[in-house]
Amino acid sequence: MEESVAREWITSNGHRDAVEQLAHLFCELFIRLKGVGLAKEDSIDWPLIQTQMGEATGMSTVHVNRTLQELRDRGLVVLKGKTLTIPDLEALKAVAMFNPNYLHLDRNGQSLDANEQ
Numbered sequence: 749m750e751e752s753v754a755r756e757w758i759t760s761n762g763h764r765d766a767v768e769q770l771a772h773l774f775c776e777l778f779i780r781l782k783g784v785g786l787a788k789e790d791s792i793d794w795p796l797i798q799t800q801m802g803e804a805t806g807m808s809t810v811h812v813n814r815t816l817q818e819l820r821d822r823g824l825v826v827l828k829g830k831t832l833t834i835p836d837l838e839a840l841k842a843v844a845m846f847n848p849n850y851l852h853l854d855r856n857g858q859s860l861d862a863n864e865q
Contacts, residue, residue, distance in 0.1 A: 767819065824839060
């Protein structure tokens with residue numbers, strides 16, 4: 749699984765624009781936390797500051813700030829204090845080109861093809 753996640757992030761940093769990268773980060777962490785019961789419907793605790801989001805995505809803090817503003821303006825995320833809310837996960841996934849199959853959340857080993865939706 750670690751190698752699969754690493755491959756996805758290499759792809760993300762090399763082929764996605766800033767909005768897609770940040771949206772992908774939000775989707776991945778939301779889906780992973782939801783998978784272990786740490787999501788509250790459409791929200792998760794979000795301890796990361798903009799500097800850390802920039803380090804994760806290869807963006808400057810200023811660029812993260814502008815990108816966050818765009819995601820907010822489009823109604824895709826609400827980031828208040830230490831809480832990230834995703835009002836429409838499917839819309840955010842579409843923007844991020846996010847397919848969770850690389851996370852291998854299917855414990856039975858079914859449908860591990862990353863090209864399947």
